[in-house]
Amino acid sequence: MQGVTNTKTILKCNCGHRVITKDxxxxxxxxxxxxxxxxxxxxxxxxxKKRGEQLIQEDKWDPAVLSQSTGELGEDELRRxxxxxxxxxxxxxxxxxxxxxxxxxxEEEEAESA
Ligand SMILES: [Zn+2]
Numbered sequence: 001m002q003g004v005t006n007t008k009t010i011l012k013c014n015c016g017h018r019v020i021t022k023d024x025x026x027x028x029x030x031x032x033x034x035x036x037x038x039x040x041x042x043x044x045x046x047x048x049k050k051r052g053e054q055l056i057q058e059d060k061w062d063p064a065v066l067s068q069s070t071g072e073l074g075e076d077e078l079r080r081x082x083x084x085x086x087x088x089x090x091x092x093x094x095x096x097x098x099x100x101x102x103x104x105x106x107e108e109e110e111a112e113s114a
Contacts (some may be wrong), residue, residue, distance in 0.1 A: 008062045013045035021066045026099050029092045
Protein backbone atom coordinates (compact mmCIF):
# COMPACT_ATOMS: atom_id res chain seq x y z
CA MET A 1 0.00 0.00 0.00
CA GLN A 2 1.28 3.40 -0.90
CA GLY A 3 1.19 6.28 1.49
CA VAL A 4 -2.28 7.74 1.58
CA THR A 5 -2.76 11.18 3.02
CA ASN A 6 -5.76 13.34 3.62
CA THR A 7 -4.19 16.34 1.97
CA LYS A 8 -5.41 17.64 -1.34
CA THR A 9 -4.01 16.16 -4.47
CA ILE A 10 -1.18 18.33 -5.69
CA LEU A 11 -0.12 18.01 -9.29
CA LYS A 12 3.54 17.45 -9.83
CA CYS A 13 5.64 16.87 -12.89
CA ASN A 14 8.01 13.92 -12.92
CA CYS A 15 10.85 16.37 -12.33
CA GLY A 16 9.24 17.49 -9.09
CA HIS A 17 7.97 20.84 -10.29
CA ARG A 18 4.59 21.70 -8.88
CA VAL A 19 2.00 22.31 -11.59
CA ILE A 20 0.05 25.54 -11.24
CA THR A 21 -2.61 27.27 -13.33
CA LYS A 22 -0.26 28.71 -15.93
CA ASP A 23 1.17 25.26 -16.64
CA UNK A 24 -2.24 23.71 -17.28
CA UNK A 25 -3.09 23.10 -20.93
CA UNK A 26 -6.39 21.33 -20.58
CA UNK A 27 -8.75 19.90 -18.05
CA UNK A 28 -11.66 17.59 -18.51
CA UNK A 29 -14.00 15.35 -16.62
CA UNK A 30 -14.27 11.62 -16.98
CA UNK A 31 -17.69 10.57 -15.87
CA UNK A 32 -17.71 7.06 -14.56
CA UNK A 33 -21.16 5.72 -13.83
CA UNK A 34 -19.83 2.63 -12.11
CA UNK A 35 -17.58 4.46 -9.68
CA UNK A 36 -16.01 7.78 -8.85
CA UNK A 37 -15.55 10.27 -11.67
CA UNK A 38 -12.14 11.65 -12.47
CA UNK A 39 -10.84 15.05 -13.34
CA UNK A 40 -8.24 14.99 -16.05
CA UNK A 41 -5.51 17.60 -16.17
CA UNK A 42 -3.00 18.03 -18.94
CA UNK A 43 -0.08 20.28 -18.22
CA UNK A 44 3.27 21.38 -19.52
CA UNK A 45 5.93 21.73 -16.92
CA UNK A 46 7.35 25.23 -16.62
CA UNK A 47 10.69 23.84 -15.52
CA UNK A 48 11.49 20.90 -17.82
CA LYS A 49 8.97 21.80 -20.59
CA LYS A 50 7.71 18.25 -20.77
CA ARG A 51 4.04 17.52 -21.07
CA GLY A 52 2.26 15.36 -18.61
CA GLU A 53 -1.21 14.42 -17.58
CA GLN A 54 -2.84 13.26 -14.42
CA LEU A 55 -6.17 11.83 -13.36
CA ILE A 56 -7.52 12.86 -10.01
CA GLN A 57 -10.55 11.39 -8.35
CA GLU A 58 -13.19 14.08 -8.60
CA ASP A 59 -13.86 14.29 -4.88
CA LYS A 60 -10.16 14.78 -4.25
CA TRP A 61 -9.84 17.52 -6.83
CA ASP A 62 -9.53 21.03 -5.56
CA PRO A 63 -8.73 23.76 -8.09
CA ALA A 64 -7.07 25.65 -5.25
CA VAL A 65 -4.01 23.42 -5.63
CA LEU A 66 -3.30 25.14 -8.93
CA SER A 67 -3.81 28.63 -7.67
CA GLN A 68 -0.25 29.54 -6.80
CA SER A 69 3.17 28.07 -6.26
CA THR A 70 4.10 28.78 -2.65
CA GLY A 71 1.93 26.13 -1.01
CA GLU A 72 -0.13 28.42 1.19
CA LEU A 73 -3.36 30.09 0.18
CA GLY A 74 -3.94 33.69 1.11
CA GLU A 75 -7.03 34.57 3.10
CA ASP A 76 -8.56 36.35 0.12
CA GLU A 77 -8.07 33.36 -2.11
CA LEU A 78 -9.48 30.98 0.44
CA ARG A 79 -12.56 33.14 0.82
CA ARG A 80 -12.95 33.36 -2.94
CA UNK A 81 -12.75 29.60 -3.38
CA UNK A 82 -15.27 29.04 -0.59
CA UNK A 83 -17.68 31.44 -2.24
CA UNK A 84 -17.24 29.71 -5.56
CA UNK A 85 -18.25 26.41 -4.01
CA UNK A 86 -17.37 23.05 -5.45
CA UNK A 87 -16.24 22.91 -9.04
CA UNK A 88 -18.92 21.76 -11.46
CA UNK A 89 -18.65 19.96 -14.75
CA UNK A 90 -19.77 23.16 -16.48
CA UNK A 91 -16.92 25.07 -14.92
CA UNK A 92 -14.44 22.43 -15.95
CA UNK A 93 -15.76 22.51 -19.50
CA UNK A 94 -15.60 26.30 -19.57
CA UNK A 95 -12.06 26.22 -18.25
CA UNK A 96 -11.18 23.65 -20.87
CA UNK A 97 -12.57 25.79 -23.68
CA UNK A 98 -10.75 28.83 -22.40
CA UNK A 99 -7.46 26.95 -22.28
CA UNK A 100 -8.10 25.46 -25.69
CA UNK A 101 -8.29 28.91 -27.19
CA UNK A 102 -5.15 30.06 -25.45
CA UNK A 103 -3.31 26.98 -26.59
CA UNK A 104 -4.63 26.87 -30.13
CA UNK A 105 -1.68 28.48 -31.88
CA UNK A 106 0.72 26.13 -30.17
CA GLU A 107 -1.33 23.05 -30.93
CA GLU A 108 -1.43 23.99 -34.58
CA GLU A 109 2.32 24.25 -34.66
CA GLU A 110 2.65 20.82 -33.16
CA ALA A 111 0.12 19.31 -35.52
CA GLU A 112 2.21 20.44 -38.45
CA SER A 113 5.33 18.74 -37.17
CA ALA A 114 3.51 15.55 -36.21
ZN1 LIG B 1 9.04 18.99 -15.15
